[in-house]
Amino acid sequence: MNSEIARLFWSFSPFIIMLFIIGLYCIFVTFNLIRVLVGVEVLMKAATLLVIVAGAATGHIALAQVIVVTLIVIEVVVITIAAGVVIGIWRHNNSLDTRKIRQINDEGISDE
Amino acid sequence: MIVNSILLIALLCVALWAVMTRSLLRSAIALAIVSAVLTMLMFRLHSPLAAVFELSVCAGLIPVVFVSAITLTQPLSTKEVLQHMRERLTRFWYLPFIIVSSGIIFTFIHLSSKMPLPGAEVDKDVRILLWNIRPLDLIGQILILLIGAFGILIIFKEKKENE
Numbered sequence: 001m002n003s004e005i006a007r008l009f010w011s012f013s014p015f016i017i018m019l020f021i022i023g024l025y026c027i028f029v030t031f032n033l034i035r036v037l038v039g040v041e042v043l044m045k046a047a048t049l050l051v052i053v054a055g056a057a058t059g060h061i062a063l064a065q066v067i068v069v070t071l072i073v074i075e076v077v078v079i080t081i082a083a084g085v086v087i088g089i090w091r092h093n094n095s096l097d098t099r100k101i102r103q104i105n106d107e108g109i110s111d112e
Numbered sequence: 113m114i115v116n117s118i119l120l121i122a123l124l125c126v127a128l129w130a131v132m133t134r135s136l137l138r139s140a141i142a143l144a145i146v147s148a149v150l151t152m153l154m155f156r157l158h159s160p161l162a163a164v165f166e167l168s169v170c171a172g173l174i175p176v177v178f179v180s181a182i183t184l185t186q187p188l189s190t191k192e193v194l195q196h197m198r199e200r201l202t203r204f205w206y207l208p209f210i211i212v213s214s215g216i217i218f219t220f221i222h223l224s225s226k227m228p229l230p231g232a233e234v235d236k237d238v239r240i241l242l243w244n245i246r247p248l249d250l251i252g253q254i255l256i257l258l259i260g261a262f263g264i265l266i267i268f269k270e271k272k273e274n275e
Contacts, residue, residue, distance in 0.1 A: 038130055048162075063241060069253075073253045076170075077259065096185060
């Protein structure tokens with residue numbers, strides 16, 4: 001493998017890992033459902049960048065672009081469905097805080 | 113390489129802003145900027161088709177979905193946001209520290225090319241690849257889009273019945 005291309009890949013990889021950390025931290029720490037979606041988006045960006053950099057490093061840039069287009073389509077559908085679910089949850093529970101939603105659901109179960 | 117580094121650092125900073133800002137609208141705007149910066153990186157890595165998709169869909173459509181969700185839900189009032197700000201800060205102040213320290217660690221570790229990577233190959237044109245070699249991807253994409261459309265329909269249909 002060309003050393004210049006290898007250097008490109010390994011110089012990108014720390015940033016991709018840090019982007020992954022940002023997304024994961026957001027998902028784990030937040031209690032707001034919309035902010036969980038923001039974390040998922042950041043994770044998707046990291047995955048997209050990884051695929052493109054891997055494609056550029058291995059010479060399969062056309063294949064990487066095809067995969068990224070598929071990834072973007074999946075991303076849009078996931079975010080749209082999740083946003084719909086979040087709106088449904090808000091209408092049902094009047095809150096997006098996962099602690100409150102859990103509390104409401106627990107109370108509902110104990111009432112039954 | 114310097115331009116790539118600047119873009120990558122900008123990408124990280126804007127992603128941090130998207131995660132840490134207290135306003136959800138600002139988060140949505142920051143995500144659009146993340147997509148725009150990623151688009152620039154893709155152009156620099158010779159991926160114009162994916163870059164155009166990223167710019168039009170991820171920087172254009174997804175923020176609209178986010179803003180719609182935020183507007184329809186109206187999660188917190190300004191007063192409540194201010195009340196939750198301190199609590200949020202206690203949860204999120206570790207993040208910049210973690211990112212900076214992991215960046216320092218990766219700089220000293222020197223991720224290198226010791227791990228084997230396949231050799232460089234020259235691909236065919238992306239259109240030929242998409243239409244002739246990977247046509248099943250297109251069918252999958254159409255199916256996923258249909259699933260998305262039907263999913264949204266089902267969600268709002270249930271809501272109507274509940275009303």
